[in-house]
Amino acid sequence: MYIHIVSCRRSHCVSTVEYLHAEHALVEGVWRSRVRVGIDAAGRIASVDCDSPAQPDDQRLTQRVLLPAAANLHSHAFQRAMAGRTEQRHAQRDSFWSWRSQMYRFVERMTPEDLQAIAAYAYMEMLETGFAAVAEFHYLHHGPEGRPYDDPGCMSAAIIAAASEAGIGLTHLPVLYQRGGLADEPVTGGQRRFRSSLDGYAALIGQLQSRWREAPADAVLGVAPHSLRAVDANGLTLAAGLLPGAPVHLHIAEQTAEVEAVQAATGQRPVAYLLDRAEVDAGWCLVHATHLDDAELAGLARSGATVGLAPITEANLGDGLFRAAEAANRGQRWGVGSDSNVRIDLPGELRTLEYGQRLIERRRCVLADARRSTGRWLFDQACAGGAAALGRDCGRLAVGQWADLVTLDTGSIDLCATKGDGWLDAWLFGAARPVVAEVWSAGRPAVVAGRHRRRDALTAAYRQTLQRLTT
Numbered sequence: 025m026y027i028h029i030v031s032c033r034r035s036h037c038v039s040t041v042e043y044l045h046a047e048h049a050l051v052e053g054v055w056r057s058r059v060r061v062g063i064d065a066a067g068r069i070a071s072v073d074c075d076s077p078a079q080p081d082d083q084r085l086t087q088r089v090l091l092p093a094a095a096n097l098h099s100h101a102f103q104r105a106m107a108g109r110t111e112q113r114h115a116q117r118d119s120f121w122s123w124r125s126q127m128y129r130f131v132e133r134m135t136p137e138d139l140q141a142i143a144a145y146a147y148m149e150m151l152e153t154g155f156a157a158v159a160e161f162h163y164l165h166h167g168p169e170g171r172p173y174d175d176p177g178c179m180s181a182a183i184i185a186a187a188s189e190a191g192i193g194l195t196h197l198p199v200l201y202q203r204g205g206l207a208d209e210p211v212t213g214g215q216r217r218f219r220s221s222l223d224g225y226a227a228l229i230g231q232l233q234s235r236w237r238e239a240p241a242d243a244v245l246g247v248a249p250h251s252l253r254a255v256d257a258n259g260l261t262l263a264a265g266l267l268p269g270a271p272v273h274l275h276i277a278e279q280t281a282e283v284e285a286v287q288a289a290t291g292q293r294p295v296a297y298l299l300d301r302a303e304v305d306a307g308w309c310l311v312h313a314t315h316l317d318d319a320e321l322a323g324l325a326r327s328g329a330t331v332g333l334a335p336i337t338e339a340n341l342g343d344g345l346f347r348a349a350e351a352a353n354r355g356q357r358w359g360v361g362s363d364s365n366v367r368i369d370l371p372g373e374l375r376t377l378e379y380g381q382r383l384i385e386r387r388r389c390v391l392a393d394a395r396r397s398t399g400r401w402l403f404d405q406a407c408a409g410g411a412a413a414l415g416r417d418c419g420r421l422a423v424g425q426w427a428d429l430v431t432l433d434t435g436s437i438d439l440c441a442t443k444g445d446g447w448l449d450a451w452l453f454g455a456a457r458p459v460v461a462e463v464w465s466a467g468r469p470a471v472v473a474g475r476h477r478r479r480d481a482l483t484a485a486y487r488q489t490l491q492r493l494t495t
């Protein structure tokens with residue numbers, strides 16, 4: 025845990041609060057100047073003072089705008105190593121399903137050490153693009169061919185270690201994956217590494233709860249029934265009830281074939297089925313929710329759940345487009361995740377989401393309101409949705425929140441001639457070069473001057489793993 029003790033010169037006391045002083049900051053929805061932010065030893069924001077002069081020991085953020093950092097609400101870290109390896113056409117009509125077969129083959133050889141190296145590298149990239157925390161939807165539990173490891177939690181331990189190496193805030197979501205399909209088909213091939221019985225899953229969560237006592241204070245443990253395909257009604261109920269109050273995530277309605285299969289098996293569309301059978305509330309995150317009818321759209325907004333969008337992955341896999349403009353009119357909360365990690369790019373996720381809506385609607389600035397620009401509106405939603413989905417006090421520059429913070433370089437050519445919402449528009453839409461300068465996760469300084477502090481070591485370990493897995 026990062027704790028930096030600084031001396032308070034005037035009174036000769038010892039204080040465990042560190043101060044940042046930013047030229048500009050987005051404080052509770054308002055652009056403010058000369059903002060002094062105190063961070064306590066635990067990594068939470070202890071004070072926020074606007075129009076305040078810098079003190080001698082403050083870390084001065086010159087030519088910077090300070091923002092709350094968004095959380096990445098959906099990641100399968102191991103898939104980072106597949107990025108760019110599945111773009112060859114193998115069938116007349118390649119799809120999510122043919123991509124999934126390639127992914128299953130790829131995971132066959134992956135060891136816990138490989139997983140840790142890949143995840144640490146992916147988490148480093150997430151920090152460098154401006155995310156301070158991640159929800160890891162983790163389903164690679166067992167050894168090759170489904171053989172159990174001596175320590176059933178060792179793959180989770182690899183994820184926890186990777187998050188610690190990179191310094192990213194972690195919401196860990198071990199996945200329940202019971203079956204190969206809606207008709208209780210057995211798992212096959214790569215799926216054997218994912219499968220758990222209900223008892224096995226409950227035991228894994230129990231073991232991780234004990235392990236959690238040693239985790240950083242900002243780490244969160246949640247649950248993830250994989251999907252209506254891979255989890256039956258009993259599994260859904262058991263998983264959702266295992267950790268009361270903790271985040272519950274699942275994939276839903278990503279593909280039209282999946283919607284049709286759920287309809288054939290249950291007589292209902294997936295989101296309608298889920299809303300009827302589970303107590304879906306603000307602690308839930310429904311990942312994708314791409315294919316919704318009007319009643320599902322309304323029911324989902326009423327539930328208070330977050331929709332977990334992954335615009336780059338959804339585009340890469342040919343999933344379809346979320347009905348974002350209509351959902352926004354209903355007050356639907358959403359955030360973004362890097363999902364398959366084919367490209368780790370926070371501004372790219374938000375830009376892809378907005379451009380998809382523009383192409384459907386054939387108009388500009390779809391996801392905005394009268395008060396805020398498109399970039400600002402998208403960023404605000406990503407902060408609020410990410411915080412809700414991760415069960416993490418973040419996404420706001422306010423006292424009591426974790427110090428998940430990001431700065432943009434306002435001296436860069438992309439940002440130097442604008443201000444306010446324009447900084448966010450320039451970052452999301454205009455900047456081809458990185459403009460993220462510093463990132464802190466729960467007060468841990470992870471990125472300095474645009475570069476992760478452990479970039480060289482994490483890159484070297486990842487390179488070795490890639491070479492092993494691809495030769």
Ligand SMILES: [Zn+2]
Nearest residue numbers: 100161275363
């Ligand atoms: Zn996913």
